Amino acid sequence: MSGKITFTLNGTLVSASAKPTTPLLFALRNTLDHKGTRLGCGEGHCGACTVVLDGFPVTSCNLPLSAVEGKNIATVEGILDAGHPLIAALLTHQAGQCGYCLPGILTRAATMIDAGDTVDTIRDGLDANLCRCGAQGRILAAITDVVAQRDTQ
Amino acid sequence: MSAPFIPPPLIAFPLIRDWVSFASDGEVHLLSGRVELGQGITTALIQIAADELDVDMGAICLTQGHxxxxxAEGPTVGSLSVTFGGQSIRLATSAARIVMLRHAADLLQATPDDLSVQDGDILKDGQETGMSYASLSQSVNLAVAALEYATPKLSDERRVAGKAAPRVDLAARLGAGYLLHDMMVEGMWHGRVIQPPSLTAIATDVPDLRDGAVLVRDGQFLSVVAQDEYIALSEANRLANVITWKDIPVSNTHPIEGLDGPIVESETLYDAENLDAGSTEVSITLTKPVLSHASIGPSCAVAQWDGDALTVWAHSQNVFALKASLARVLNHPVEKITVIFAPGAGCYGHNSSDDVALDAALMARGAGRPVRALWQRQDEFLHAPFNPAMRTAMTARLDEDGKIVSFDADVISPPHSTRPAGMDEPNLRAQQFLFDPMPMGPGNDAPQPMGGADRNAVPGYEIAAVRVVRNRPAVVPYRTSAMRGLGAFTNVIALESLMESCAEAAGMDAIEYRLAHLTDPRAISVIEALRDMVEPRDMADGVGYGFGYARYKNSAGYLGCIARVIVEDEVRVSDVWCVADVGEAINPNGTINQLEGGIVQAISWALKEEVRFAGGQNLTESWDDYPILKFSEVPEMHTRLIGPQDEMPLGAGEISSGPAGAAVVNAVRNALGVVPDRLPLSRHALVTLLS
Structure with a gap:
């Protein structure tokens, strides 16, 4: 049994047909061709699949598609298209190795930066995102730069 | 001057065209068997080639692992990619430039010395000639031996290698489309494997699948393939829950108990007389549990059969061995199989990437269509090969001046290497479960000086009499693997713990004590530079400082670390200072990224990580069971490279794990006044240690 779920994806109204229990992640990747959001653990533990639901970062691997009917979803594609300053900062600091975790980290951190969070609260927030290559220090340095830019404006 | 170093891959593939060719549109096609595991090798190889060829990095297109x-350079392992692969490319591209210039000189009736290259254009006395690599690409003969022509630039002539370069692949990794995980093939379906709980388990009562999903079964290899990925996943998980497995003997032996049990093989790797010389004896024992590779992305592969031709895309460390291994297990002609590397999630050693490639090939064959196979998180934690449990015991004997005069090490560990090795030992997990099952090979460790379990058990310090014995336990209730540094992590911690104890026994400063046992000026420079970085030290309550040093494999980069820890309920590492000499660093920024990544990973191993077993049964299924270091727990990092740029690149990717682990363990010892003998240094371990 599958139903049609309609929601706003990076500002555009979209529909996806799937079993309502299908996690949002699979609809994004396979139905809506938004593969920037990555499947890590499938249990909401690692943060690789982080998206933004009505302004709040959430994991999409354990969020049923049916729960986003009528909601606003932003993904890393939206953040990349908007040219968020954290993108350039991550590249300046060469903040990554394999990068599997980076779309989720970029999504959460950019959202928290835009919401006015401090570096300390962002660092604690990023405990929801695992990085195995050990690039956390560089990622935090990039975030620190962007928060400083934000706070001087 | 010693004879120039000839990298082994260039002996096996001697022609220029084995490594580089030129297209008429100006693109340079660079070839490498080394693969991008997230370590930045793509960028480093392109830097090397850009320098020798005098072209822009952007003009170079690198094909790797096809x-x-x-x-066929073999595996991307052992911190050897720049040392072997990179040097092969340096010599081959240097030769290519010279052969191109000679060819141009013939056509221009000039002498090669009057010619130069700028961005791929050939200049005569600094003026354009109308010739370029592109225009000569069809007429030049690159089927000539690279070593006949190669004259690589001296270090002060290089303008790209040796300078920080942004990773050519990092921006693409921020979004969709770069990773194998995002790959789509026409008509491709999705597959998930159902892992048998043991080698002898037999599936019974396998129900019919729903929602159009297809069961692909061969013996006890069970998988679900479906057009919709979530249906493949949910049907696989439903099946896993309802299948009854018969005949599942589970070993009662915990991996650590296995180290105390019978030993099947004891090899003396180094031996000496006078092992009982000296008046004071100092001993240490360190036990390390089973560790998981724990990459964030589960392993993925795509397989496609076109008639009897099989193409597999895999993020394997060794596509060449994988190809031969697949041929053996599938009983298929090797010349009908192509394996193409595509980047996956971070790889720190022999993980499940080869296993999933066989899964994908079996699923695609059974389903009659291309299949993308993906392991699940719990597959990784339960069924991927592990870094094995180890115990290292070391004893040093000191003379009356406190100098170590004899040393012996006893390493108890299963072999770390069980990689797919082609026809003789394919070693792909699913081969054990097929209708015609093949047992896995026993595994092995490379001989010294590389070593496996015994890697870096031979001290890099000057000691007259050294004995090292490697003991292989009989009972190993899990599959082992080579993970970043192999035995070096445990052995370097044990050795640096021992050095700390010896310094205490000798009444000497711990760093001075090490310097007194070293004569290699590069080792001494690293340690002295590190010592100077960290003064003065604050000695608040609960704060400890620890030092660790090693030259990885006693032949790769030199590296020292000092860690500052704060011990409260748990251990927190606040700062790590690191100095390394890796010889020439092609991309210093990338080198530091690798060193610091290795440090963070080593802290995580040392403080938090253990695959939990009940008897021989693995209970670790999720990140909840296997926490790793989080953002709020990473230290401030202070890293310096001091290596001479005109010396050989020594390799960097694995060199920091041992010294970083040792620095943390010695810092905890410094804070608590007791010697840790068991990892990880979790809250529970601290309580045990102090009681």
Whole structure:
């Protein structure tokens, strides 16, 4: 049994047909061709699949598609298209190795930066995102730069 | 001056065209068997080639790990990619430039010395000639031996290698489309494997699948393939829950107990007389549990059969061995199989990437269509090969001046290497479960000086009499693997713990004590530079400082670390200072990224990580069971490279794990006044240690 779920994806109204229990992640990747959001653990533990639901970062691997009917979803594609300053900062600091975790980290951190969070609260927030290559220090340095830019404006 | 170093891959693939060719549109095609595991090798190889060829990095297109195109260099392991692969490319591209200039000189009736290259254009006395690599690409003969022509630039002539370069692949990794995980093939379906709980388990009562999903079964290899990925996943998980497995003997032996049990093989790798010389004896024992590779992305592969031709895309460390291994297990002609590397999630050693490639090939064959196979998180934690449990005991004997005069090490560990090795030992997990099952090979460790379990058990310090014995336990209730540094992590911690104890016994400063046992000026420079970085030290309550040093494999980069820890309920590492000499660093920024990544990973191993077993049964299924270091727990990092840029690149990717682990363990010892003998240094371990 599958139903049609309609929601706003990076500002555009979209529909996806799937079993309502299908996690949002699979609809994004396979139905809506938004593969920037990555499947890590499938249990909401690692943060690789982080998206933004009505302004709040959430994991999409354990969020049923049916729960986003009528909601606003932003993904890393939206953040990349908007040219968020954290993108350039991550590249300046060469903040990554394999990068599997980076779309989720970029999504959460950019959202928290835009919401006015401090570096300390962002660092604690990023405990929801695992990085195995050990690039956390560089990622935090990039975030620190962007928060400083934000706070001087 | 010693004879120039000739990298082994260039002996096996001697022609210039084995490594580089030129297109008429100006693109330079560079070939490498080394693969991008997230370590930045793509960027470093392109830097090397850009320098020798005098072209822009952007003009170079690198094909890596393609069984039909790339030089079959073997595995991307051992911090050898720049040392072997990079030097091969340096010599081959240097030769290419010289052969191109000679060819141009013939056509221009000039002498090669009057010619130069700028961005791929050939200049005469600094003026354009109308000739370029592109225009000569069809007429030049690159089927000539690279070593006949190669004259690589001296270090002060290089303008790209040796300078920080942004990773060519990092921006693409921020979004969709770069990773194998995002790959789509026409008509491709999705597959998930159902892992048998043991080698002898037999599935019974396998129900019919729903929602159009297809069961692909061969013996006890069970998988679900479906057009919709979530249906493949949910049907696989439903099946896993309802299948009854018969005949599942589970070993009662915990991996650590296995180290105390019978030993099947005891090899003396180094031996000496006078092992009882000296008046004071100092001993240490360190036990390390089973560790998981724990990459964030589960392993993925795509397989496609076109008639009897099989193409597999895999993020394997060794596509060449994988190809031969697949041929053996599938009983299929090797010349009908192509394996193409595509980047996956971070790889720190022999993980499940080869296993999933066989799964994908079996699923695609059974389903009659291309299949993308993906392991699940719990597959990784339960069924991927592990870094094995180890115990290292070391004893040093000191003379009356406190100098170590004899040393012996006893390493108890299963072999770390069980990689797919082609026809003789394919070693792909699913081969054990097929209708015609094949047992896995016993595994092995490379001989010294590389070593496996015994890697870096031979001290890099000057000691007259050294004995090292490697003991292989009989009972190993899990599959082992080579993970970043192999035995070096445990052995360097044990050795640096021992050095700390010896310094205490000798009444000497711990760093001075090490310097007194070293004569290699590069080792001494690293330690002295590190010592100077960290003064003065604050000695608040609960704060400890620890030092660790090693030259990885006693032949790669030199590296020292000092860690500052704060011990409260748990251990927190606040700062790590690191100095390394890796010889020439092609991309210093990338080198530091690798060193610091290795440090963070080593802290995580040392403080938090253990695959939990009940008897021989693995209970670790999720990140909840296997926490790793989080953002709020990473230290401030202070890293310096001091290596001479005109010396050989020594390799960097694995060199920091041992010294970083040792620095943390010695810092905890410094804070608590007791010697840790068991990892990880979790809250529970601290309580045990102090009681």
């Amino acid at each position: 069984t039909e195109i790339s030089p």
